[in-house]
Amino acid sequence: MxxxxxxxxxxxxxxxxxxxxxxxxxxxxxxxxxxxxxxxxxxxxxxxxxxxxxxxxxxxxxxxxxxxxxxxxxxxxxxxxxxxxxxxxxxxxxxxxxxxxxxxxxxxxxxxxxxxxxxADDGVEFVSIPYENAVIPALLIKAPDIAGEPAPIVIHIQGFDSIKETQWPMFQEYRRRGLSILITDQPGAGEALRVHKLHARWDTEVYVKVIVDWIMARKDIATEAIGLQGISMGGYFAPRAAAFEKRIRAVACWGALFEMPALWARRLEGGDVAGTHPSVANPLKHAFWSFGLDNVEELKEFISHMTLAGVVEELECPLLVTHGENDRQVPLSHAEETIKRATMPDKTLKVFTKSEGGAEHCQIDNRAIAADYVSDWFAKRLRV
Missing domain, CATH: 1.20.1440 (de novo design (two linked rop proteins))
Structure with missing residues (x-):
């Protein structure tokens, strides 16, 4: 990098x-x-x-x-x-x-x-999905209908500190492959947090259900071919949601996160995370803000729920996990454990290497190579 x-x-x-x-x-x-x-x-x-x-x-x-x-x-x-x-x-x-x-x-x-x-008039629709007493802001980019029916759609959810505006036009690769994409700032991220004061939750199926309901209510995009992807901490958020929201037909972790407690153990004791690097200036303060918490004890309790152990086993749809071999924030073992525990027959682990590019956290050193790979994977599973 x-x-x-x-x-x-x-x-x-x-x-x-x-x-x-x-x-x-x-x-x-x-x-x-x-x-x-x-x-x-x-x-x-x-x-x-x-x-x-x-x-x-x-x-x-x-x-x-x-x-x-x-x-x-x-x-x-x-x-x-x-x-x-x-x-x-x-x-x-x-x-x-x-x-x-x-x-x-x-x-x-x-x-x-x-x-x-x-x-640019590039087909980006700014949408607001009603949620609790506020909205989940999102960008909707529709692919052309297929045989008179709406194209398959992929829901994108953020990680710990990403926001939707940085992901289009990068995600145009999805539309080029005949996939619509809904890029959300879900609770705890981006505009949902900053403007609407919606905090993250560990039971992510709650807001993903609301998003899927919204998709199905719009006749111009309603489809049963719905994919879900999460980036970075979304590597926990997305498979967690798909394990319990069975209308998700395929799920991708753009960077794995199998369990938070072990990853954050040293940080919660006042140190850094062993073998990792912080992505923001003050991770603890950002966590309190994003999760809507006041202190370390509350944070420990919150992230104690953030594990895919006993959850990923409930997944029934195809699963993709991508990871960089030189990820300095989340060890590769998180990707390996996620795949190991998954029981569905269609599961794929893609490790991006230094020689091909994309070896850093969430392929931050070459996001285009990951966008190509992940959108290809979804196209093969949703466009059937």
Whole structure:
């Protein structure tokens, strides 16, 4: 994996995705150079430096996008609005949710992202799925009907710290294979957490059932061929949901997570996770926020439920687990144990190697190679 920063894994993680998302190296490199002197500073100092560098570039590109939009250059404006959105998203990712600058950057990201989609006219529908007293926000991208019937659809759910806006247009590979995709910010993630105050839950089948009900109620997408995929911590969320929501016809873990208690044991005692690297500046604070908890004891109780032991055995649909051989956040053993315990005949473990690319956490070093593999797998199981 390309690692610009010698001393900050979280910055490298978000930095490499930013390069992919904006499609050029020069602008991210300019922001990296501004932030680099502070990479090993105290977290609160480092996060401010990162935030300011990202916002500076985002604001500049936003201005160029507005000028193109005013001149009627809609496609050019779309690309620039999208790049601006990615800089604002990467600014808010490293910034603490307790810092008001995080929400300011996030709202600018949403505004620019929406303008990008509207100017591109690329078939992205912004949808809101009623849930409890709020909504689950999502992006719906429909594939053409097949023989007069709606195409199969894959539901995507986030992990610990991912958000939906970073995943389109990457997920266009699904539509190219005749699959619609619904990219959600489920409770505990993205807009559901930041705007609607919906916190994560370990019994993920509760909100997945609501999402499936919503799909079946829309005649333009209603289909019995429904897939479910989860990325990163979604490697627990997705198979957990599919084990109990039997309308899911195929499930994929884009990065495995077999059990949380063992993975987080040292972190909960004030240390780091053995053999792993934190993906955000302060994982404990992020967990309290995402899960809606106040202290370590509550967190221990919450994650005690987050194991696939006795759960993955209940899965009946086909299962795919992908993992990187050099994943520094979740050991490969989580993928191996998930597959070992699964009892259905159609189960696949794909380990991405350093030689082929995609060897890091959730193939962050080459997300395109994973998008190809996972969408191919779903197409073979849902388009039958």
């Amino acid at each position: 390309f690692e610009y920063f010698e001393k900050n894994y979280a910055w490298n993680l978000t930095g490499i995705t930013l390069i992919e998302e904006v499609g050029v190296m020069s602008q991210p490199a300019e922001a990296f150079a501004l932030a680099a002197p502070h990479q090993d500073a105290a977290p609160e100092v480092a996060s401010i430096a990162w935030h300011d560098a990202m916002v500076e570039l985002g604001a500049r590109i936003e201005g160029f996008a507005e000028a193109d939009a005013a001149a009627g250059n809609r496609l050019t404006a779309s690309r620039k609005f999208n790049r601006a959105a990615m800089f604002f998203i990467r600014a808010e990712r490293i910034t603490s949710h307790e810092d008001p600058r995080q929400m300011i950057a996030y709202k600018r990201a949403l505004a620019n992202y929406r303008k990008a989609r509207e100017n």
